[in-house]
Amino acid sequence: MGFVWSTALKDWRRHRRDPVALVLWLGIPVFVGGLISMASGGRSGPAPQAHVLVADEDNSFLSGLLVGAMSQDAMGGLIQAEQVDQDEGRARMAKGEATAMLVIPRGFAQAVLMEQPSTLELVTNPSQTILPAIVEESLSILVDAAFYLHRLIGDDLREFAAGPAGSTSVFSDMRFAGISVRINQLLVRLSGYLFPPIVQLERGAEETVEADDADTVSVALLFLPGILFMALLFMAQGLSIDLWKERDQKTLRRVVVSPQHVLLFLFGKLLSGLGLMFVVCLVALTAGYLYFGLAFATLPLAVVWTLLSGALLMTIMWLLQLYASSQHAGGILTMVVMFPLMMAGGSFFPFEAMPAWMAAIGKRTPNGWALEQLKAILLESVEAGPFSIALVALIVVASVLFFFGALRLRSNFAQG
Amino acid sequence: MIDVQGLRKQYGDLLAVDDVSFTAQPGAIFGLLGPNGAGKTTTIGCISGLLKPTAGRISLLGHDVATDGPASRRQLGVVPQELALYEDLSARENLLYWGSAYSMRGEPLNKRVQMVLELSGLLDRANEPVKKFSGGMKRRLNFACGIVHGPKALLLDEPTVGVDPQSRVRLLDLVREQTKQGTCVIYTTHYMEEAENLCDRLAIIDHGKIIATGTLAELRAILGERDVLRLTGLFDPTTVAEPLSRIDGIELVQAEQDMLTLAVANASGRLSDIFQALATAGAEVRETTLTQPSLESLFIKLTGKELRE
Ligand SMILES: Nc1ncnc2c1ncn2[C@@H]1O[C@H](COP(=O)(O)OP(=O)(O)OP(=O)(O)O)[C@@H](O)[C@H]1O
Numbered sequence: 001m002g003f004v005w006s007t008a009l010k011d012w013r014r015h016r017r018d019p020v021a022l023v024l025w026l027g028i029p030v031f032v033g034g035l036i037s038m039a040s041g042g043r044s045g046p047a048p049q050a051h052v053l054v055a056d057e058d059n060s061f062l063s064g065l066l067v068g069a070m071s072q073d074a075m076g077g078l079i080q081a082e083q084v085d086q087d088e089g090r091a092r093m094a095k096g097e098a099t100a101m102l103v104i105p106r107g108f109a110q111a112v113l114m115e116q117p118s119t120l121e122l123v124t125n126p127s128q129t130i131l132p133a134i135v136e137e138s139l140s141i142l143v144d145a146a147f148y149l150h151r152l153i154g155d156d157l158r159e160f161a162a163g164p165a166g167s168t169s170v171f172s173d174m175r176f177a178g179i180s181v182r183i184n185q186l187l188v189r190l191s192g193y194l195f196p197p198i199v200q201l202e203r204g205a206e207e208t209v210e211a212d213d214a215d216t217v218s219v220a221l222l223f224l225p226g227i228l229f230m231a232l233l234f235m236a237q238g239l240s241i242d243l244w245k246e247r248d249q250k251t252l253r254r255v256v257v258s259p260q261h262v263l264l265f266l267f268g269k270l271l272s273g274l275g276l277m278f279v280v281c282l283v284a285l286t287a288g289y290l291y292f293g294l295a296f297a298t299l300p301l302a303v304v305w306t307l308l309s310g311a312l313l314m315t316i317m318w319l320l321q322l323y324a325s326s327q328h329a330g331g332i333l334t335m336v337v338m339f340p341l342m343m344a345g346g347s348f349f350p351f352e353a354m355p356a357w358m359a360a361i362g363k364r365t366p367n368g369w370a371l372e373q374l375k376a377i378l379l380e381s382v383e384a385g386p387f388s389i390a391l392v393a394l395i396v397v398a399s400v401l402f403f404f405g406a407l408r409l410r411s412n413f414a415q416g
Numbered sequence: 417m418i419d420v421q422g423l424r425k426q427y428g429d430l431l432a433v434d435d436v437s438f439t440a441q442p443g444a445i446f447g448l449l450g451p452n453g454a455g456k457t458t459t460i461g462c463i464s465g466l467l468k469p470t471a472g473r474i475s476l477l478g479h480d481v482a483t484d485g486p487a488s489r490r491q492l493g494v495v496p497q498e499l500a501l502y503e504d505l506s507a508r509e510n511l512l513y514w515g516s517a518y519s520m521r522g523e524p525l526n527k528r529v530q531m532v533l534e535l536s537g538l539l540d541r542a543n544e545p546v547k548k549f550s551g552g553m554k555r556r557l558n559f560a561c562g563i564v565h566g567p568k569a570l571l572l573d574e575p576t577v578g579v580d581p582q583s584r585v586r587l588l589d590l591v592r593e594q595t596k597q598g599t600c601v602i603y604t605t606h607y608m609e610e611a612e613n614l615c616d617r618l619a620i621i622d623h624g625k626i627i628a629t630g631t632l633a634e635l636r637a638i639l640g641e642r643d644v645l646r647l648t649g650l651f652d653p654t655t656v657a658e659p660l661s662r663i664d665g666i667e668l669v670q671a672e673q674d675m676l677t678l679a680v681a682n683a684s685g686r687l688s689d690i691f692q693a694l695a696t697a698g699a700e701v702r703e704t705t706l707t708q709p710s711l712e713s714l715f716i717k718l719t720g721k722e723l724r725e
C-alpha cells in the first residue's frame with residue numbers, strides 16, 4: 001500500500017506544479033455552467049464573451065469553415081468572431097481591444113489538403129486570463145476536428161480544391177452534385193455531434209420552466225449535477241493524457257522494471273485523480289446543497305457516488321489512451337468520445353429539456369446514467385434496492401476496465 | 417549472479433538479439449561492448465523484465481525472470497540509456513519515489529537518499545525541479561535513481577553518454593564502489609577506454625551476436641601479441657595485398673582506397689619492409705599510426721569495421 005500512496009502523492013505534486021491544466025479543467029465547466037444558467041433565465045446581465053479577430057489571408061473554403069465553426073461552436077456563443085485584415089487586427093490587439101486574434105495564413109487550405117504542415121497563429125491578450133485559454137482550447141479542438149474531417153472526406157475535398165479536370169472550366173453538374181451530396185450526407189450524419197442544438201437549448205429550457213413553474217428550484221437544480229459531471233469528464237480526459245507523459249519520460253519503464261505491480265501504480269494514479277475530483281465535487285456539492293437548501297444527510301452519499309463515477313470515467317479515458325496509437329490520436333479519440341458524452345449525457349442541458357428519444361439515449365451513456373443516480377440522491381428519491389445494484393454494477397465495471405487498462409499498460413504501452 | 421542462456425529477441429523480421437549467452441558474477445563488472453544497434457539495450461531490457469524474450473532463459477540472483485518476475489526484480493537496479501525522471505519533481509522527490517517502489521520508507525529511505533545525493537554530487541541542487549538540471553546532472557540523477565535501494569544486481573546501459581570527463585570519473589568510481597560491496601554489474605558501452613578500464617569480463621556484441629567473450633587479457637590474446645598499424649594515403653586494394661603477403665607474420669586486416677589496417681608482430685622494427693612493399697605496389701603513404709593491441713583493434717579484426725562509425 002506504501003507504493004500506491006507514494007504514487008498518488010507524487011502525482012499530486014506534479015499536478016500542483018502545472019496549475020494551468022487545473023484552471024482549464026475547472027474553468028471551462030464553471031464558465032459554461034455560468035452561461036447556461038444565465039441562458040436558462042437564472043440571472044440577467046450580459047454573458048462574458050471572448051472577442052476574437054480573424055485575419056483570413058487564405059480566403060478559402062476551408063478557412064471559411066474554420067471561422068464559421070469558431071464563432072458558433074459548442075461553447076454556445078461564448079466566442080464572437082470578427083473578420084479583420086491583418087494590419088488592422090494587430091493594431092487593435094496592441095490596443096487590447098480583443099481577447100485574441102487568429103491569423104489564417106495564405107495557402108492554409110492547400111497545405112491541409114495536401115497533408116503538409118501549416119501553422120495558425122493565435123495572438124492572445126495578455127491582460128485577460130481565462131478567456132484566451134478557452135479560445136485556445138476550442139481552437140485546438142477545431143483543428144483536431146478539421147483533421148478528422150479531412151480523414152473522412154479528404155479525397156473529395158482535394159478534388160474540389162484542385163478544380164475541374166481537363167479543359168473544362170467548371171465541374172460538370174454531375175461531379176459537383178456528387179461531391180456536394182456526399183459532403184452533405186456526411187455533415188447531416190455528423191451534425192448531431194458537431195453542432196449541438198444550442199438554440200433549442202434555450203427554447204427547451206423555457207418550455208420546461210413553463211411546464212412546472214411551481215417548482216423552479218428543482219429546475220435550476222437540474223443543472224448542477226450536469227455541470228459537475230462536465231468537470232469530471234474534463235478532468236478525466238485531461239488526467240488521462242498523463243499516461244503519455246509517463247511514457248514519454250520513460251518513467252513507466254522504470255515502474256515496470258521495479259518489483260511493484262503496475263496495478264498498484266495505476267491505482268495510485270487513480271487515487272491522485274480522485275483526490276482532485278474530491279475537492280471539486282465537495283466544493284460544488286456543498287455550494288449546491290447550501291444554495292438549494294438540500295438535506296445535508298445525503299451529502300456523503302452524493303460525494304461517494306460522484307467519486308466512483310469519476311473513477312469509471314477515468315478508467316474509460318485511460319483505456320482509450322492505452323489503445324490509441326499515439327498521443328495525438330489519444331487526444332482526438334478521448335475528445336471525440338468526451339464531447340458527445342457530455343452533450344448526450346445531460347451536461348450541457350438536462351434530460352428534462354431534451355426530446356424524449358434523445359434523453360433515452362443520454363441516460364444510457366455511462367455519465368448520463370451516473371448523473372441520473374446523483375440527481376436521485378440529491379432529491380432524496382433513491383431506493384435502497386436498485387441503488388445498491390447500481391453501486392455494485394458501477395464498482396464491478398470500473399474494476400474490470402481498470403484491470404484491462406493495467407494489463408495493456410504492462411504488456412504493450414509501457415514499452416514504447 | 418546473472419545468467420543468460422540462449423537469449424533471442426525478435427522484432428518482426430529483425431533478430432535484434434541472436435542466441436546470446438553469458439554469466440555475470442557478483443562483485444565484478446561484466447561489459448557488453450558493441451556499436452549502435454548491436455542489441456545491448458534489447459539484452460538489458462530482457463534481463464530487467466521490460467521485454468519478453470522470444471527464446472532463452474535468464475536467471476537473476478537465483479530467480480527465473482520469466483516465472484518469478486517480481487522476486488527477481490526486488491534486488492535489481494536499472495540505469496536506462498534514456499533518462500527516466502520526473503521533470504517536475506526535485507531530485508530528492510524523484511529518489512524518494514523510486515526508493516518507495518522498492519518498499520523503502522521512513523528514516524532508512526531518507527538517509528539512503530541523502531547518501532546517494534552526496535555520492536552523485538547533487539546535494540546542493542537536491543530540491544530543485546529536475547527540468548532545471550543540465551544534461552549531465554540529469555544523467556547522474558538517472559544513475560542515482562537506479563542505485564537508491566542498494567541493489568545486488570545492477571544493469572547500466574551507457575550511463576556516461578553526455579557526461580563531462582569529471583562527472584564521468586565520478587560515475588565510474590560509483591560503479592566500482594557498488595562492485596566492492598558485492599554487486600553484480602552489467603555495463604553496456606561503445607567506449608573502448610571505458611570497457612578496458614572498468615570491466616573484469618567482456619563480451620563483444622555485434623548484430624545481436626556475441627562475437628568474442630572473456631577477460632581483457634583473454635581477448636587481447638585472440639589478436640596475438642600483434643600491433644595494429646594503420647596507414648592512410650592512396651592505395652589500390654587489389655594490388656597491395658600481394659607484396660605485403662610476402663612479409664612474414666603480417667596480416668592485412670582491412671584494405672580501402674584511403675586506408676590500410678595491418679596486424680603486425682613487432683611492427684616498429686619492420687616499418688621499412690612494409691613501406692618498401694607498398695612502394696612496389698605504387699601506393700602512397702601519408703600518415704602512419706601504430707597502436708598496441710586493444711579492444712578497438714580486436715573489434716576491427718573480428719568484424720572488419722570500426723566500432724565508432
Ligand atoms: N521496439 C523495437 N521495434 C523494432 N526494432 C527494434 C526495437 N527496439 C530495438 N530495435 C532494433 O533492435 C536492434 C538492436 O537495438 P538496441 O537498442 O538493442 O541496440 P543498442 O546496442 O542498444 O544500440 P545503441 O548503442 O544505439 O543504444 C536495432 O536494430 C534496433 O533497430
Ligand SMILES: [Mg+2]
Pocket residue numbers: 456457458497573
Ligand atoms: Mg542501447
